[in-house]
Amino acid sequence: MLDIKLYNSPEKPTWCPGCGDFGILNAVKQALAMLELYPHEAIVVSGIGCGSKLPHYIRANGFNILHGRALPVAQGLKLANHDLKVIVTTGDGDGYGIGMGHLMHAMRRNADLVHIVENNQIYGLTKGQYSPTSDKGFVTTTSPDGAIEPAVNPIALAIAGGATFVARGFSSEPKHLAQLIARGLRHRGYALIDVLQPCVTYNKVNTNNWYRQRGYHLEEEEPDYDPTDKLRAFEKAQEWGERIPLGVIYLDESRPTYEEQVPALQNGPLVKQPIDGTPLEVWEAIKQEFV
Ligand SMILES: Cc1ncc(C[n+]2csc(CCOP(=O)(O)OP(=O)(O)O)c2C)c(N)n1
Ligand code: SF4
Ligand SMILES: [Mg+2]
Structure with missing residues (x-):
């Protein structure tokens, strides 16, 4: 286990006090420390949103790209250097809204990365519009009469879409979340970790207590639960509302x-191979011109 301080960035988070993003940041650091991955061995990629600021607050490689475009960048990075551990952090709007098309293709490819979705069921950064995971009836500035459409079900979507590791965590349980992230990083293939996180400023319905009262640990309550049973996992994915399962819901290690x-x-x-017979030093010199 490495010292978690190794991943401390000089940047101080601008998140509101009490925001769930703090717990997620802590869990990502813990997971890297647990797996003894040094900062240069990992990259954190994000889009735009409160949660998407995470790469700024962790000492590792980082890439902050346009809203909804983290996954294409992450896959490109993985193809260029598949020795890197790639972690994607997006909000629910970023990942399941504008980035939805990319999500479906990354999952069916089984690209080897961990995608953490900071799911506060709202657009936080842009001051509280309803998001793809806002529950039906949720009242916001852009849904004054309540959201009309049913919410996206990320767990069911991921199982159907070809993700091979599908889990749910909770930002107020960073130790448990860190275990999930570490398992996702060890997994070969696309790991989607949907994380329940309160937005204390704009979501007054799905609060920390709301999640705490409903979240339960699948491994503890149902020790016989088999995440490799796809139909059972799909059934489990439908649970939302009064009871919300946490932990690994679906796993396929065969693909x-x-x-x-x-x-x-x-x-x-x-990145370690010569291109068209041209030595790497020549490419390095060209690269330096653009850095
Ligand atoms: C192409 C584009 N459209 C819209 C926006 C405005 N915008 C920035 S972040 C965001 C949504 C953020 O919500 P979410 O991804 O859930 O992240 P959160 O802030 O809740 O963590 C939107 C709509 C943008 N930056 N770029
Ligand atoms: S607006 Fe919401 S999501 Fe954004 S930092 Fe504040 S609490 Fe967190
Ligand atoms: Mg959000």
Whole structure:
């Protein structure tokens, strides 16, 4: 286990006091420490949103891209250097709204990355519009009469879409969440971890207590639960409302990752291979011109 302080960034989070993003940040650091991954061995990629500021607050490689576009960048990074551990952190709007198309394709490819969705059921950064995971009837500035459409069910969507590790965590349980993230990082393939997190400023319905009262640990309450049973997992994914399962809901260790099937990657990461016979030093010099 490495010292968690290794991942401390000089940047101080601008999140509201009590925001669930603090717990998620802490859990990501704990997971890296647990797996003894040094800052240069991991990259955190995000889009735009409160939760998407996370790469700024952790000492590791980072990439903060346009709203909804974290997954294409993350997959590109993984293809360029599949030795890197790639963690994507997006909000529910970023990941399940504007980024939904990318999500579906990343999952069916079984790209080897961990996608943490900071799911506060609202657009936090833009001051409280309803999001794809806002429950039906949820009143916000953009849904003054209550959200009309039913919420996206990320767990069911991920199972159906081809994700091979599907889990749910809670930002107020960072130790448990860190275990999930570490398991996701060890898993070969696409790991979706949906994280319940309060937005204390704009979501006054799905509060910390709301999540705490409903969340239960699947492994403790149902020790016989088998996450490799796809139909059972799909059934479990429907649970929302009074009872919300936490933990690994679906697992498929049989599928190869996308990267494992790309012939060009068989000889090691692309970043370490000469291009068209040109030595790497020449490319390095060209790269330096643009840095
Ligand atoms: C193309 C584009 N459309 C819209 C926006 C405005 N915008 C920025 S963040 C955001 C939603 C943030 O919600 P979420 O992803 O749930 O993150 P949170 O702030 O809740 O963590 C929106 C609509 C933008 N930056 N770019
Ligand atoms: S607005 Fe909500 S999501 Fe954004 S920092 Fe504040 S509490 Fe967190
Ligand atoms: Mg959100």
